[in-house]
Amino acid sequence: xLTNDQLLHFYGRMVTIRAFEEKLSELFTTGLLGGTSHxxxxxxxxxxGVVGASRATDWLVSNHRGHGHLLARGLDxxxxxxxxxxxxxxxxxxxxxxxxxxxxxxxxxGTNGIVGGGLPIATGAAxxxxxxxxxxxxxxxxxxxxxxxxxxHESLNLAxxxxxxxxxxxxxxxxxxxxxxxxxxxxxxxxxxxxxxxTSGVTGWVTPRAAAYGIRxxxxxxxxxxxxxxxxEAAIGRIRAGGGPELLxxxxxxxxxxxxxxxxxxxxxxxxETMREHDGLAMLPARLAERGVPGETIEATAAAAxxxxxxxxxxxxxxxxxxxxxxxxxxxxxxxx
Amino acid sequence: MPEIYYSKAVNxxxxxxxxxxxxxxxxxxxxxxxxxxxxxxxxxxxxxxxERLWETPISENTITGIGVGAAMLGMRPVVEIMFMDxxxxxxxxxxxxxxxxxxxxxGQVKVPMVLRTxxxxxxxxxxxxxxMLSSLLxxxxxxKVVAPSSAYQVKGMLKTAIxxxxxxxxxxxxxxxxxxxxxxxxxxxxxxxxxxxxSPGTDISVFCYSSMTPVCQAVKxxxxxxxxxxxxxxxxxxxxxxxxxxxxxxxxxxxxxxxEEACLTGGVGAEVSALIAEHCxxxxxxxxxxxxxxxxxxPSSLELEKFVLPQAEDIIQxxxxxxxxx
Numbered sequence: 001x002l003t004n005d006q007l008l009h010f011y012g013r014m015v016t017i018r019a020f021e022e023k024l025s026e027l028f029t030t031g032l033l034g035g036t037s038h039x040x041x042x043x044x045x046x047x048x049g050v051v052g053a054s055r056a057t058d059w060l061v062s063n064h065r066g067h068g069h070l071l072a073r074g075l076d077x078x079x080x081x082x083x084x085x086x087x088x089x090x091x092x093x094x095x096x097x098x099x100x101x102x103x104x105x106x107x108x109x110g111t112n113g114i115v116g117g118g119l120p121i122a123t124g125a126a127x128x129x130x131x132x133x134x135x136x137x138x139x140x141x142x143x144x145x146x147x148x149x150x151x152x153h154e155s156l157n158l159a160x161x162x163x164x165x166x167x168x169x170x171x172x173x174x175x176x177x178x179x180x181x182x183x184x185x186x187x188x189x190x191x192x193x194x195x196x197x198x199t200s201g202v203t204g205w206v207t208p209r210a211a212a213y214g215i216r217x218x219x220x221x222x223x224x225x226x227x228x229x230x231x232x233e234a235a236i237g238r239i240r241a242g243g244g245p246e247l248l249x250x251x252x253x254x255x256x257x258x259x260x261x262x263x264x265x266x267x268x269x270x271x272x273e274t275m276r277e278h279d280g281l282a283m284l285p286a287r288l289a290e291r292g293v294p295g296e297t298i299e300a301t302a303a304a305a306x307x308x309x310x311x312x313x314x315x316x317x318x319x320x321x322x323x324x325x326x327x328x329x330x331x332x333x334x335x336x337x
Numbered sequence: 338m339p340e341i342y343y344s345k346a347v348n349x350x351x352x353x354x355x356x357x358x359x360x361x362x363x364x365x366x367x368x369x370x371x372x373x374x375x376x377x378x379x380x381x382x383x384x385x386x387x388e389r390l391w392e393t394p395i396s397e398n399t400i401t402g403i404g405v406g407a408a409m410l411g412m413r414p415v416v417e418i419m420f421m422d423x424x425x426x427x428x429x430x431x432x433x434x435x436x437x438x439x440x441x442x443x444g445q446v447k448v449p450m451v452l453r454t455x456x457x458x459x460x461x462x463x464x465x466x467x468x469m470l471s472s473l474l475x476x477x478x479x480x481k482v483v484a485p486s487s488a489y490q491v492k493g494m495l496k497t498a499i500x501x502x503x504x505x506x507x508x509x510x511x512x513x514x515x516x517x518x519x520x521x522x523x524x525x526x527x528x529x530x531x532x533x534x535x536s537p538g539t540d541i542s543v544f545c546y547s548s549m550t551p552v553c554q555a556v557k558x559x560x561x562x563x564x565x566x567x568x569x570x571x572x573x574x575x576x577x578x579x580x581x582x583x584x585x586x587x588x589x590x591x592x593x594x595x596x597e598e599a600c601l602t603g604g605v606g607a608e609v610s611a612l613i614a615e616h617c618x619x620x621x622x623x624x625x626x627x628x629x630x631x632x633x634x635x636p637s638s639l640e641l642e643k644f645v646l647p648q649a650e651d652i653i654q655x656x657x658x659x660x661x662x663x
Binding site for chain 1: 362393394398402406407409412414429430434438439441444445447449478481503
């Protein structure tokens, strides 16, 4: 059970993530950002709830939709923005960008541009943690789409065989880019595709796959940060106690396109409106108020988070780009003899 | 100096590094009691057990990724891919993770892993178990690629590769495993980024690596009575290439042949040939010649295989073309 302070803190983090993604979207229209970016608008609760249940030394491995995960870990907003803007002050000096962003000292082992690419890396990190007899665990985020990659099945199989301390977190947002899970995930019970319009009774699509490997799987409402936290906290506790790997499937919904400003021709505006009514971020002020948190405190938390994102963005925009030497050096680690 | 098999030299290097550094672990299929498909890890299971030798399911991409993740957290995993052909299944983790992480994370991480794999044809293994895929790997920035040709080289270089802080693809060779060579008794290492002039000569530089080095040595002996003195230069490191040693040899002899077991098109030979053209044109007295496998899948039949793979006779023909030109 979260305290009021914890829930308020989570709310602040979720507002930061939402404001960050909206700011990015705005920057794309100005032409200041190159390439692409995958926003997690609507999915803030799954990131904040899981990372909130981890400890700072647990290793996180993220995916292509990773801004929520790294901001939930508390990475510096301005350095993240600078990285996305390709500036030298970014976490990776502008080399990595959105899909290759790492902060090793904060145990954030990287976003990943290959769908399913992070699963073996997290499994390897968990292998090292077990070998080194560490009490830290590895946590890897991936989407419903990645559960169709071979690496998902190979990693679950190996993690269970070797009893590795890893939490596999599937953020199921019902679409792999444009394709609904009903077209991509075969299932035994013939359940039909249904977006989670309510706040309960969610059906897992990836969880049954964990059972095939003898891995405990839990399905939770990924839009409800309290439900996410409770499920993650329980799973992490069991893993840390030596219980082996687990899978957590968080049913969520992205209230935006797959990337940048795509027109979402594959789903109806009605479906989106229904889902917007269950936005995990929008539901929080009322819940906080019910718990007795004063309205002005809730508003001040949100306002402070938004202002911090704006201020961080301005600092990032003023940061310098690297030069030729920054682009060409450091392909290999120099050996210290 | 004891004379040991190439496979035993690999085994000794693994043994010595396992004993030297607790962060070294072996990961691969059938590497335990069975001793590996080619017997390379024989005996290590009895000595080090399940804590250091991690036998895996047949999941090449994931075991490579496990190596990457473990290496980033301070271990020195040595991953075995049973046949080089299977590297196709591990290529995503090699190409999109292992090789790039140090650069794209701006030096925050290092990936000190070795991916050992035997390439090349052993005779009759057929299209998916015989390939020398060196050219597939040398164009990937951030990977070191080496292909030692003797027991001496393979032992000294594998130890260096394991101690290197970068990902190294270590190409062994099925045809070389049963070949014997002398190795020093002491603990020695060899640099993995230097070519070796294995046999100095004056007339034509012959650049080769892996299984082709002993073949080129034999050709050298066969041509000696005809008054042709080949200089055999083992490239050893395919990425990076030791340009200085290559150029020094060409400047001495004025003639060059590159011999490899990989397919001719887009091969290491093409790269070396281009480098020579760019940097040594003034020294050249004849066209640069390449000898490699035909651009054909490798047939299973022993009788057919020899028409596809480079033979000693092909090298002799290249030598004769150069001689006729001069």
